[in-house]
Amino acid sequence: MIPFFINQPSNQIPESTTTKILREHEAFGYHQSLPMYAATPMLALPYLAKKMGVGQIFIKDEGQRFGLKAFKALGASFAIHKILQANPRIQTFCTATDGNHGRAVAWAAIIAGKESVILFPKDTTPKRIQAIEAEGATVIQINGTYDDACVEAEKLSQENHWTLVQDTAWEGYEEIPAYIMAGYLTHFKELEDSIHPLPDASIDYVFLQAGVGSWAASGIYYYLSRYGIRKPKIVLVEPLEANGLWASFHAGKRIRPDCSFETIMAGLNCGLPSLSAWKIIQSGADACLCIPDVYAQQAMRLLYHPSETDPRIIAGESGAAGLAGLLALIEDPIYKELKSNLGISSKSRILFFNTEADTDTDSFDTIVGL
Numbered sequence: 001m002i003p004f005f006i007n008q009p010s011n012q013i014p015e016s017t018t019t020k021i022l023r024e025h026e027a028f029g030y031h032q033s034l035p036m037y038a039a040t041p042m043l044a045l046p047y048l049a050k051k052m053g054v055g056q057i058f059i060k061d062e063g064q065r066f067g068l069k070a071f072k073a074l075g076a077s078f079a080i081h082k083i084l085q086a087n088p089r090i091q092t093f094c095t096a097t098d099g100n101h102g103r104a105v106a107w108a109a110i111i112a113g114k115e116s117v118i119l120f121p122k123d124t125t126p127k128r129i130q131a132i133e134a135e136g137a138t139v140i141q142i143n144g145t146y147d148d149a150c151v152e153a154e155k156l157s158q159e160n161h162w163t164l165v166q167d168t169a170w171e172g173y174e175e176i177p178a179y180i181m182a183g184y185l186t187h188f189k190e191l192e193d194s195i196h197p198l199p200d201a202s203i204d205y206v207f208l209q210a211g212v213g214s215w216a217a218s219g220i221y222y223y224l225s226r227y228g229i230r231k232p233k234i235v236l237v238e239p240l241e242a243n244g245l246w247a248s249f250h251a252g253k254r255i256r257p258d259c260s261f262e263t264i265m266a267g268l269n270c271g272l273p274s275l276s277a278w279k280i281i282q283s284g285a286d287a288c289l290c291i292p293d294v295y296a297q298q299a300m301r302l303l304y305h306p307s308e309t310d311p312r313i314i315a316g317e318s319g320a321a322g323l324a325g326l327l328a329l330i331e332d333p334i335y336k337e338l339k340s341n342l343g344i345s346s347k348s349r350i351l352f353f354n355t356e357a358d359t360d361t362d363s364f365d366t367i368v369g370l
Contacts, residue, residue, distance in 0.1 A: 003240060004289035004338040005249040007282070011229045013221065014283050018169065018276035021178035022185065022221050027078040031186045034077070036066055039190045047307035049350075052330060056349040058195060058203065059303075059323070060187060063314055063357030068103055070267075070319075070356040071187060071215070072167075076104035078183030079165055079176055080112055091115060094162040096149035098211070098266045099128035100318075100356055101167050106135035117162060119149045121269075127360045128266065145261050147271040168212040168274040177214060177276060184218035187353075195351060196226065203232050205342070205350045207322035210236045210245050210288075211270035213277035215355070220284035232351070233342060236281070236288040237325030239263035243290040244273045245281065254278050264293045264363065267318030267356060287338055293317075295324035295331075297367050302327075303354070304368040316364060319356035326350065 013019055031037050042060045049057040062071035084090060094117045095105045102118040109116040116137040120129060121144060133139055140156075142149050150166060154173075157164040169177035188196070195202050206223065210216040216236055223231035238245055242265070247257035256271040263269050273281070299320035303313040315323075329339045344350075358364035 003246070003291070004287060004335060005246055006287050006338060006341050007249065007285050009282070009284050009286060011224060011231065012283055013224050014279045016276060016279055017174045018178040018181065019221065019280070021175065022182050022218070025082070025179065025182045027074070027183045028186045028189045030078055030081055031074060031183070038064070040065055040187060042191055042194055043311050043313065045306070045310045047310045048302060051307060052326065053346055054344065054350055055347040057352070058350070059313060059352045059354050060191065061313055061354045062187065063319070063354055066107070068107055069359050070100040070104070071184070071353070072100040072104035073107055074186050075167060075180035075183035075214070076101065076165060077108040077111070079179035080105070080108045082179045083163060083165070083176065084112055090163050092117060092160070092162040093165050094153050094157045095119070095165045096146065096153040098124060098146055098269050099359060100267050102137070103132045103135055105165050106132050106137035110136050117156070119153045119156070121146045121149045123262070123269075124266065125360050125363065127362055131359065145271060146269060147256065167214045168270075169276040171275065174276050177274060181214050181218040181221070181277070184215050185222055188219060188222040198226070199230070201227055201230075201232050203349045203351045205235060205344065205348060206232045207235045207237055207325050207350065207352050209268055209318060209321035209355060210238045211242070211268040212272070212274040213245055213281055214274050216285070217274070217277035217280040220280050224284050231284070233286040234284060235325060235342065236285050237321050238288070238290050239265045239268050240290045240292045242269045242271070244271050245288050246290045248273055248278060249288055264317045265296055265321055266360070268321060287342060289325055289328065289335060289338060291321070291324055291328045295328045296320050298327055299324040300364070300367050301369070313354055314357045314364070315354045316356040316359045317367070319354040322352040
């Protein structure tokens with residue numbers, strides 16, 4: 001198995017229901033109106049960059065977002081806001097999750113005065129379930145994978161007249177996932193006065209971790225709409241044992257990968273890519289690589305135990321996955337062709353996103369040595 005794919009993107013935004021919604025609906029102003037809103041920091045790590053042999057490393061740290069330790073609330077809150085604008089009588093929202101999205105839906109439902117039902121796959125850790133119960137949700141754990149939980153959430157929503165707020169799209173279900181993706185655009189826009197001024201993005205590479213691909217596709221849409229063919233090179237990172245995008249790139253179409261779905265990167269432990277995300281990803285991603293868990297663990301430790309005066313960053317298993325992708329490129333010769341193709345060098349300026357903090361504290365403490 002060659003654990004990467006080198007894409008030849010068109011760098012053109014595909015026309016679809018999703019891109020129309022992304023173009024027409026502005027979430028940034030809505031998020032700024034929330035009393036608990038604060039822009040998350042963008043941090044420079046010069047000593048880590050020197051250690052890894054690149055020019056500059058920047059990380060946007062989403063660990064403090066709305067007090068939920070993850071960026072997902074940006075998408076869930078905006079989607080629920082748009083849904084209730086159209087139908088304020090809705091009472092219950094439902095979703096399937098590996099953790100962070102479900103907690104975000106539960107949180108957004110509570111602040112809207114509504115209820116939520118959250119479904120989990122069988123391998124979700126108790127800590128993640130407890131965090132969502134603490135947000136007031138009704139939780140259901142099924143004996144199946146994330147994809148199975150999505151199917152069950154859709155079924156229960158239809159039977160109980162709940163509103164499904166899923167962050168993956170399929171035929172006939174694209175509008176709500178698109179509102180979620182529109183919400184994600186907020187934290188890219190927060191960087192426009194610093195690392196993303198026009199006409200130069202001021203960076204060369206952006207590493208985006210990917211589960212079903214909705215967040216990664218939002219990032220790609222942002223860079224394509226702002227910079228077009230001048231965008232930074234975009235590299236997608238996913239777990240070796242949950243490699244839906246890698247498998248789909250090789251197949252030339254969306255497929256469910258043939259892998260174990262056993263990975264510590266719980267937020268990325270997904271199968272079939274989102275329909276609307278896939279179209280954008282094909283158009284704008286420069287490469288995709290899948291990595292073993294050991295690199296996520298290594299990245300978490302590097303961020304928690306920084307060099308010299310670099311800031312400490314608390315990154316969870318999925319949050320550290322972007323940096324873990326760069327570690328794999330540098331350390332494992334199996335990725336040599338990809339690294340050469342990308343042209344990463346001692347002058348490269350690279351941006352990562354810490355998409356979650358220690359959302360499973362037991363696992364985090366063990367990995368970083370606390």
